[in-house]
Amino acid sequence: MENLENALGKYHEIKLKHVIPPINTMPVVCCNDPIIKVMEILRSRHHVWVINCEEEGSLLGVIKYLSVIDFLLPPDKHNLYIGSTRSALKSVIGGAKTAKEVMEKNALAINHNATVLEALIKMKRYGIQILAVLDDDERLIGEISLKILINKFLSLCLAQ
Template sequence: MDLERALNAFHSMKVNQLTPPCSQMPIVEEDSPIIDVLKLLRTRHHVWVVNNRKDMKLVGIIRYLDIIDIFLPPKGARLGAVSSVFKSILSGAEKAGDIMERNFLTINEDATVLEALEKMKRYKIQILALIDEEGKLKGEISLRILINEFLRLIRVGGG
């Protein structure tokens, strides 16, 4: 398969065909202890936060670099720094919901790879949560997953 045909096929694929099952994703509940988050972040770059495992409503994300705030002592509440003040363990942060970032980017589970790539470029991010119409977490799509799939496509097509 030539690269142009491979790219066209790649762009039209649905992201939900490529996402790992939720059982393989780094997910914690909002009231999970911070220790559970840290254990996941030993081998992951992010953790998705859901309200609970039954409903699976996505409420936040905790990124690897966000963890710096929980280890630092709280600084005085300066304008613009208020959110990180309360994320420190020394300020009383105990649960995933205390330290999660509520601003995360999602894409509909039926979106195409091209739509996901365009959103990643627009917002300069490498991962999107796949959600359904009710805001339930259905998967994730990352640049790494997309690279692997494209390489698989050209290998399979090219022999």
């Protein structure tokens, strides 16, 4: 049990920049990429990060797997109420063509110098399992997921 506590103490202090996988392994599209490209990625992933490729990768938003429902439904099948036309506008039939038009703008992110503990606290607070990891210039450089964090913890435990 003591070894487990020692591993956990070390684990909490690890900087995210030392844990994140390379960006070329992440699901990323440029904001002007077509929805078809987004859907191709979502066949095997649960999300796609949307970046501004013209501004060296600044994070603009995220598209989640379940958002595909909004793409495929015709605008008249969305539940509309005052102030909620956004999902209807995400419909391909409603005119959406690019990743930027269908993304959620408020992707949750964390700085690459944050610790594993800070990431866990943020995930718990917002009830999510993945965060975008940004450098000091707000560019997307990685992602941290609960799966990555579990694997890192297990590697520390098994190394002792």
